[in-house]
Amino acid sequence: MKEAPTRRALVVGLGNPDRGDDGVGRLVMEKLAGLLPADVPIVQIAGNILDLLTEWVGFDAVICVDAAAPLTTPGRIHRFDLAISELPRNATITSSHAVSLTDAIELSRVLHLAPRDIIVFAIEGASFTGATMAPEVAAAAVEVVGRVAAEVTKLQHISDKLAADKRDEAANSFAS
Amino acid sequence: MATRTIRVGYLARVEGEGALDLHISDGRLARAELRIFEPPRLFEALLRGRSYIETPDIIARICGICPIAYQMSAVHAIENAFGVTVGGQLRALRRLIYCGEWIESHALHVVMLHAPDFLGYPDAIAMARDYGDAVRSALALKKTGNELLRLLGGREIHPVNVRPGGFYRVPERSEFRPITEQLMDARDRAIDLVRWVATFPFPDFERDYEFIALRHADEYPFNEGRIVSNRDLDIDIADYDSEFEERHVAHSTALHSLLKRRGAYLVGPLARYALNFDRLPAAIQALAAEVGLADGCQNPFRSIVVRALEIVFACEEALRLIGMYERPEEASVQIEPRAAVGFGCTEAPRGICWHRYEFEADGTIRTARIVPPTSQNQLSIEADLIAVAAPLVSEPDDVIRGRCEQSIRNYDPCISCSTHFLKLSVRRT
Numbered sequence: 001m002k003e004a005p006t007r008r009a010l011v012v013g014l015g016n017p018d019r020g021d022d023g024v025g026r027l028v029m030e031k032l033a034g035l036l037p038a039d040v041p042i043v044q045i046a047g048n049i050l051d052l053l054t055e056w057v058g059f060d061a062v063i064c065v066d067a068a069a070p071l072t073t074p075g076r077i078h079r080f081d082l083a084i085s086e087l088p089r090n091a092t093i094t095s096s097h098a099v100s101l102t103d104a105i106e107l108s109r110v111l112h113l114a115p116r117d118i119i120v121f122a123i124e125g126a127s128f129t130g131a132t133m134a135p136e137v138a139a140a141a142v143e144v145v146g147r148v149a150a151e152v153t154k155l156q157h158i159s160d161k162l163a164a165d166k167r168d169e170a171a172n173s174f175a176s
Numbered sequence: 177m178a179t180r181t182i183r184v185g186y187l188a189r190v191e192g193e194g195a196l197d198l199h200i201s202d203g204r205l206a207r208a209e210l211r212i213f214e215p216p217r218l219f220e221a222l223l224r225g226r227s228y229i230e231t232p233d234i235i236a237r238i239c240g241i242c243p244i245a246y247q248m249s250a251v252h253a254i255e256n257a258f259g260v261t262v263g264g265q266l267r268a269l270r271r272l273i274y275c276g277e278w279i280e281s282h283a284l285h286v287v288m289l290h291a292p293d294f295l296g297y298p299d300a301i302a303m304a305r306d307y308g309d310a311v312r313s314a315l316a317l318k319k320t321g322n323e324l325l326r327l328l329g330g331r332e333i334h335p336v337n338v339r340p341g342g343f344y345r346v347p348e349r350s351e352f353r354p355i356t357e358q359l360m361d362a363r364d365r366a367i368d369l370v371r372w373v374a375t376f377p378f379p380d381f382e383r384d385y386e387f388i389a390l391r392h393a394d395e396y397p398f399n400e401g402r403i404v405s406n407r408d409l410d411i412d413i414a415d416y417d418s419e420f421e422e423r424h425v426a427h428s429t430a431l432h433s434l435l436k437r438r439g440a441y442l443v444g445p446l447a448r449y450a451l452n453f454d455r456l457p458a459a460i461q462a463l464a465a466e467v468g469l470a471d472g473c474q475n476p477f478r479s480i481v482v483r484a485l486e487i488v489f490a491c492e493e494a495l496r497l498i499g500m501y502e503r504p505e506e507a508s509v510q511i512e513p514r515a516a517v518g519f520g521c522t523e524a525p526r527g528i529c530w531h532r533y534e535f536e537a538d539g540t541i542r543t544a545r546i547v548p549p550t551s552q553n554q555l556s557i558e559a560d561l562i563a564v565a566a567p568l569v570s571e572p573d574d575v576i577r578g579r580c581e582q583s584i585r586n587y588d589p590c591i592s593c594s595t596h597f598l599k600l601s602v603r604r605t
Contacts, residue, residue, distance in 0.1 A: 047240055047333035050284075054319050103301060110304040111312055 007060035009156050010115070011036065011148060012052065013044045014066040014101065021074070021125025021137045025065045028121075031145045040152055049099050053108045061117040061155035063148050066101055067125045067137075074126035075136030077144060082118040119151055182573045184581060194589070196561070196580060197427070200569050208561035210554055210584070212428040220544045228254045228340055228513060228539040236334040238546070239590060241284070244277040244325070245524030246546070247338045248399055249531040254340040256414075257518025257535050260511050265504040266342040267399075268497050273328040273338070274398040274522070275494040279362065280321025280332070281525040282445075282483045282490075285588045286373060287314030290480050293582040294376035310372060313365045317487060320362040323355050324494060342508030352498045359498070363491035367463065370484040374467035379579070382474040383563060385556065386438060387447035390523050396455040396489060397448065399522045404451055405441065413521040416530055422547065433552040440555035443527025444587065445482040446473060460489050476560055476586040483588070513539025524549050526588050550589045557587055 011032060017023030029042050036042065043055050056062045068078060080087055087102045099107075101120070108114040121144050126134040180200040199207040219238055226234060235250045236243035248270060255262060262270070287310055288300040297303040304311040322332040327347060329335025337344050388409065390401030403419075404410045411419060422431040435441050450472050453461065464470050464485055473482060515537040521530045527549030534542040564583045568576045 046331075048318075048322060050288075050315060050318060051322070053315055107301045107304055107311070110301060111308050113312075 007156050007158070008058065009040050009061045009063070009152050010056055010059040011040060011042045011152065012055065012062060012064045013042070014046075014049065014064060016046045018131055020127045020130050021123075021133055022067045022128050023131075023133060024067050024123045024125065024137050024141050027133065027138065027141045028065045028144050028148065031141060032148060035145070035149050036152055037156070040156070049101060049104050052101075052104050053111070053113050056108070056115050057113050059115045061119075062115045063119045063121070063151050063155070064101065065121045065123070065144060065148065067128070068122035070124050070126055072124070073136075074124055074134050075140040076124040077140050077147075078120075078122040078124070079147070080120040080122065082120065083116075087120060087122075117155055119155070121148065180569075180573075182576050184577055196584065198561070198565055198576065198580065203569055205562055205566045205569055208558050208565065208580075209427045210557050210561070212430040212554075216429050220546055223533075223541050223544040226541055228258075228511075228533075228535060228541065231533075231541065232338045232340065233334075233336060235546075236336075236338075238548075240333050241281050242277055242524045242526070242529075242590060243334050244273055244329070244338075245522055245529045246531075247335065248274060248522040249520040249529045249546075250533075251338060251340050251520070252399060252522065253518040253520030253531045253533050254535075255511070255518070256520060257516040257533060258340075258511050258513055258539075259516075260341060260509060262342055262509055265502060266346070266508070268500065269328060269343060269346065271395075271398050272494055272497045273325060273335070275490040275497070276321045276324030276328065278321070278490040278525050279366075279487055279494075280318045280325065281588075282487045283314050283317035283321065283369075285525075285585075286369065286480055286483050286487070287311060290582075290585050290588070291373065291376070293578075293585060294373075294378075294477075294480070310369070313369065317362050317365055317369075320355070320358045320491075323358060327351060327355060339508055341511045342504075342506070344507060346504055346507045349501055349503055352501060356495065356498055359491050359495050363488060363495070366484060366487040366491055370463055370467060370481060370488060373480050373484050374469075376480065378475060378477045379564070380475075381477060381564060383476070383560065385446070385474060386435065386441040387450045388435075388441045388443050388528065388552075389447040389451045390521060390528060391451055392455070394455065396452050396493070397523050401521075403521065403528065406450060407438070409435075413530065414519045416519070416521070416532075416547075420547075422551070428554065430551045430554060431547075432554050433547060434555055440559050441552065442476075442556045443549050443552050444479070445486055445525075445527075446476065446479050447527065448523060449473065449482045449485070456485075456489060457492055460485060460492065463488065476583065479586050513537065526550060526590055527552060548590065550587070553587050553589065557584055557589070560586070 013025035013029035015022040015025035017026045026044050029044050032042055045051050123137060123140045125137055182198045184196045195211040197209045197211060231250045232247040235246040238246045292299055292303045295303060300311060325332040325335055330337040387406045390397035391404040392401035402410055403413055419436060420433055421436055422433050425432050467481055469481060513535060515535060517534045519532050521528055529549055530547040532545040536542055560583050561580055565576050565580055568579060
């Protein structure tokens with residue numbers, strides 16, 4: 001029998017569906033409906049990214065899905081485990097809002113409001129105007145749905161000690 | 177001839193894209209130009225040919241921070257044109273949704289954007305390491321304002337529930353229960369915020385402004401009133417063009433507004449407060465006296481305290497309106513379009529937002545004019561910059577730059593709204 005989850009997880013889709021490929025976060029959330037355990041809320045944030053700081057209070061793990069500015073290939077998926085690596089500071093995650101996801105996470109950590117584990121899936125977009133999404137970005141959304149679902153299972157069942165060990169291991173590897 | 181140029185190429189912690197050029201010639205400050213280079217938005221043109229009924233939803237897109245201001249000015253103009261008056265609980269709900277916008281907009285600006293200037297931090301994240309409680313409080317205030325917008329507007333950004341004549345849906349009284357507790361907590365946080373920002377070190381600086389704001393017979397103004405000043409102005413909103421004009425200037429994509437007879441004027445919290453102090457509840461007047469503002473305020477740097485006072489007011493007013501709320505039977509009043517011209521003017525967080533629409537007989541917009549608060553404040557901002565920077569010309573560029581950016585943020589400029597706005601450069605010759 002599978003053990004009951006020990007950690008609270010939240011899934012967040014960021015982006016504005018009226019801005020082309022910026023809507024990919026929302027698309028992933030729509031496709032996740034019904035696929036996640038009932039105790040894992042799905043939140044969509046289209047505008048006020050500062051809302052993240054209050055939305056994720058009390059959660060142990062959060063998975064965010066957002067669009068990224070084009071670097072090489074539209075639809076390319078980047079996964080950031082913030083226990084191991086930081087989000088790039090400049091020009092990667094595209095936010096049309098006053099506060100970037102990177103800044104929101106940093107502010108949240110300073111205020112001790114951030115969950116212990118934060119995973120960010122960033123999907124490179126092609127165009128951020130109009131309501132149409134590039135086919136390769138929409139296709140990437142399908143793949144990210146599966147990866148988010150798997151990530152939720154892993155994050156819910158990993159023990160806090162294991163999560164902490166993982167972070168220490170990462171920190172030591174950086175130190176060495 | 178000694179030339180010195182100080183340039184802020186891109187102004188941070190303001191809404192939208194703008195810059196500042198300071199020209200210093202032979203040790204004297206010659207000129208300050210607030211350059212607004214955000215592309216024109218062309219809303220007035222794209223509204224032509226659209227129905228009056230679409231207007232609140234189109235016009236909300238002008239701003240993600242103050243969409244209610246645009247929606248409210250528009251619906252009042254529409255109703256003015258078609259001879260409709262919205263009263264009772266529908267009118268009260270309009271004041272209530274405006275309270276939400278003032279709370280979220282002012283909280284963001286006071287703590288996250290402006291407070292770091294006074295305390296010597298580059299941004300709110302750095303400030304949060306030492307003033308975590310203040311930042312957490314700002315987030316709670318902003319959330320409360322957003323909740324109010326969501327409850328009445330359907331969503332907090334670009335709300336969708338406002339329509340000419342009222343709303344598409346009005347809430348049940350029971351729906352206000354959770355927000356009531358939040359508002360009581362927000363009011364206490366806002367009072368603490370007033371006391372905190374009042375302790376900031378303020379530059380010793382005052383100017384003799386002409387303040388312009390709405391004034392209502394018995395309310396601190398949101399949606400209605402006459403346009404008045406601390407000089408001799410007292411006009412109906414329909415007579416705006418008789419006293420004000422808009423001019424194109426080469427260095428800004430935002431039109432400059434000025435008083436035909438006297439030039440620069442100031443709109444926003446300082447003006448509202450100066451002209452409507454007697455309309456504030458006694459408890460807020462007492463709080464103002466406690467922080468030394470009972471005799472008015474001509475120091476633009478202390479606008480941060482006035483904004484915090486207005487958050488307290490908005491929380492109090494919201495609680496008062498909710499306490500008196502009875503759900504109206506109809507969510508809106510009937511509107512019959514006609515060929516007419518209508519005017520609307522309401523108090524956006526940054527000051528008066530004036531609209532004029534000319535309609536065809538079927539309610540289609542023939543022409544639209546929108547005068548946002550930031551475009552009205554540009555001349556005053558430039559005059560402030562000259563006065564603030566002039567005594568500092570012998571200081572290093574970064575000192576001048578810092579004080580000028582702080583001066584601009586006194587106005588909480590919404591550049592996106594005004595474009596038809598920041599980077600700083602100083603030219604010394």
